[in-house]
Amino acid sequence: MVVKLELRNVTKSYGKTKVINDLSISIEAGEFFVVLGPSGTGKSTLLKLIVGIEQPDSGKILIDGKDVTRLPPNKRNLAMVFQNYALYPNMTVYQNIAFPLKMHRIRNIPEKVRSIADKLNIGEILSKKVTQISGGQQQRVALARAIVRNPTLFLLDEPLSNLDARVRYSARGELKKLQQDLHQTFVFVTHDQKEAEALGDRVGVLHQGTFEQISSYNDLYNDPKTPWIGDFVGDYPMNFVGSKGFRPEWVELGQGEYKLEIDSSENVGGIYFIHGKTDDGESLILKADRRYKIGEQIRFSISKFKQFEASV
Amino acid sequence: MVSEYKNPRAKVAIYVGVVFFTFLVLLPLYVLFIIAFGSPSQTVAAYYPALFPTKFTLANFYNAFAGYGKILEAAFFKSLETAFIVAAIAILLGFHAAFGLSKLSFKLGSIIIALLFFSTMIPSITIAIPISATFLKLGLYDSSLGLAFAQELIVLPLTVFLIMGSLESVPKQLENQARVDGASFMQALYTVIFPLAVPGVVSAFLLSWLMSWDEFTFAVILSPVHPTLPVLIYLDSTARGNILTAASFSLLVTIPVIVLTIILSKFIKGNYLTAGITG
Secondary structure, eight states, X not given: OOEEEEEEEEEEEETTEEEEEEEEEEEETTOXXXXXXXXXXXXXXXXXXXXXXXXXXXXXXXXXXXXXTTOOGGGSOXXXXXXXXXXOTTSBHHHHHHHHHHHTTOSOXXXXXXXXXXXXXXXXGTTSBGGGSOHHHHHHHHHHHHHTTOOSEEXXXXXXXXXXXXXXXXXXXXXXXXXXXXXXXXXXXXXXXXHHHHHOSEEEEEETTEXXXXXXXXXXXXXXXXXXXXXXXXXXXXXXXXXXXXXXXXXXXXXXXXXEEEEEEEEETTEEEEEEEOTTOOEEEEEESSOOOTTOEEEEEESSOXXXXXXX | OGGGGXXXXXXXXXXXXXXXXXXXXHHHHHHHHHHHHBOTTTTTTOSSOOSSOSOBOSHHHHHHHTTTTHXXXXXXXXXXXXXXXXXXXXXXXXXXXXXXHHHSOHHHHHHHHHHHHHHHHSOHHHHHHHHHHHHHHHTOTTOHHHHHHHHHHHHHHHHHHHHHHHHHTSOHHHHHHHHHTTOOHHHIIIIIIHHHHHHHHHHXXXXXXXXXHTOOHHHHHHOOSSOOHHHHHHHHTGGGOOHHHHHHHHHHHHHHHHHHXXXXXXXXXXXXXXXXXXX
16 A cells, blocks of 8 residues: 555644644555544644644655655645635635646636536535635645645545535435545545544544544444543444443443433434433443333443553 | 614715715815806906806916916926935835835834834924935935935825834735746736735825925925926915916916826725635
8 A cells, every 4th residue: 555644753832732743644545534623632633634734843855755854835735624614705616726727827717716616516606705615625626726736635624514414415325426536545534433423434533633443433333442542433422331431332231230320312314322321320321122211220231342551 | 883884874974974075175165166167257356256157268377377487397296206216226125125024023024114103203394404414415406316316205104104004904925926836036026916006096096195295394495496396386386376376376386286186096095905815
């Protein structure tokens, strides 16, 4: 496999806060890499470092094996889609898409813009002002502007989070398909686990300025390296009893060595999740097949668990 | 207060207010026009001057300007030339200074802006005298360019301040996006940021043009031999005390202002700036 992007021991501080702390990663060509993390963990800063808007305090950034740490953004041949799309408001859709071509002095601009616009179904709105089109169309224009000139790497900063739910699902699917059609490398930042799960070949979980775990989403869920990952990944946090971590569905209800007093039950599409406390006062969430009464006590056993070094 | 705008009656009140104040501004201009172009028998010589005169004449203008000929024409074009130089320098320097200042921290930027305005606190006449001595040596005395440089002292701080306000409404992200899209620092500045700052730049152009157009102190000290229009009017027409002459000269000063304002007004609408950025 060819390494497309490599970060070596990159550190970035704002004042006294270390936003990115000794972070290293290498991303392969053609990979869809998702950076997942709660807000305020430096996800956007990481993208800004890669794209060159911010300079790292120390460390190296290599693209296609070339050290670009000190290069300005316009010399790195990357494309980036910002969360708010950052469309040029004084230009039409056509002018927005043509802008990177003009800046790179590429020929046949009208043909290139036209073919990309058709591909993304925005051929009809090329002459409109970007302020007069819908959010979903704005997102496509931003994508078209990124794709049009064949950059070496795509960076996407939560590009789906400004869309309303229905458009978001279809846009997510289209994005994945687009990446596969283009055979290009995407680095995609999100706080949305469903997006990470649906899109990422690999998911890097950012915590305290560095990747706490990099693996497939399945492995993050089933085999978290640290209790923090177990807690963060998943619709419900991992349950902990002592140093054992287990998912809500990794239990058998009815009998066993543990006892749970029910606080509440919750129905998610026909599946029940029961919240409760053990005798030791630990809060757990378990999967169940029916509703339980508040205050009811049930016994359960853990069928599968992940052993962590220290208890949390 | 905000809820008032939802009330249709409040909207009507706003329109009534707008009409009233427009009337207030336009009426003196209208009176100026009818005195300048109306037959004196219906205006200044009439016991009850008509609001809508029926007889018009160019004789007032002719009489007022007769005998000036070349001097008046020279003064008019000198003022025009000076005003355009002042406005051009003001936006050229002002835009770049404002962009630089907008990059600084708010605290440092405010200090520098305050320092810029410091120069306007010194009376023009105090600076004009040493400047005239220096200009004599440099050969700038009595020239449009020299006068424009001096007037820049008053105009530039305001220009920078105005354009900075306009730049603040340009989202920072757009500059970043332009850089990622392959624009050099200068390309991003001129192809993306400048077009979005146009309302502020045009306002600054207009303001500095106007300030130069009727500026008096520097003009009278730095360019007395070939005077600008305000100086010429002061020297010649005020002393004569003739309303018809005064009206003709006033119109001569006012008309370029109106023309320029109308031409530039379509650029001074800034509400589309952030529309592409909202989430």
